[in-house]
Amino acid sequence: MINSLRENVIPTLRDRGFKGSFPHFYRKLEDRVDLLMFQLTAWGEVLYIEVSKCSPGGHIDVSETFYTPNKVKVYNIDTAHRQK
Numbered sequence: 001m002i003n004s005l006r007e008n009v010i011p012t013l014r015d016r017g018f019k020g021s022f023p024h025f026y027r028k029l030e031d032r033v034d035l036l037m038f039q040l041t042a043w044g045e046v047l048y049i050e051v052s053k054c055s056p057g058g059h060i061d062v063s064e065t066f067y068t069p070n071k072v073k074v075y076n077i078d079t080a081h082r083q084k
Contacts, residue, residue, distance in 0.1 A: 025037075030056065031056060032056060056069060058072060
């Protein structure tokens with residue numbers, strides 16, 4: 001599954017401006033940062049894709065930890081603001 005994502009999906013993400021490395025990707029835009037995360041089960045049979053966004057200045061989580069736009073991950077965003 002991972003090899004298929006690397007060969008077929010990640011190049012398309014790169015073409016659309018996403019940076020990062022598997023499984024975490026981000027795309028900086030003028031008004032937001034788009035976040036994308038791939039998650040596989042231990043057996044590789046199920047693929048989850050979570051997407052979220054944050055402000056272009058970064059994100060402060062509930063513990064008041066600040067993440068720069070290129071370091072914030074989907075799991076840093078409150079689950080109420082994520083899509084699966």
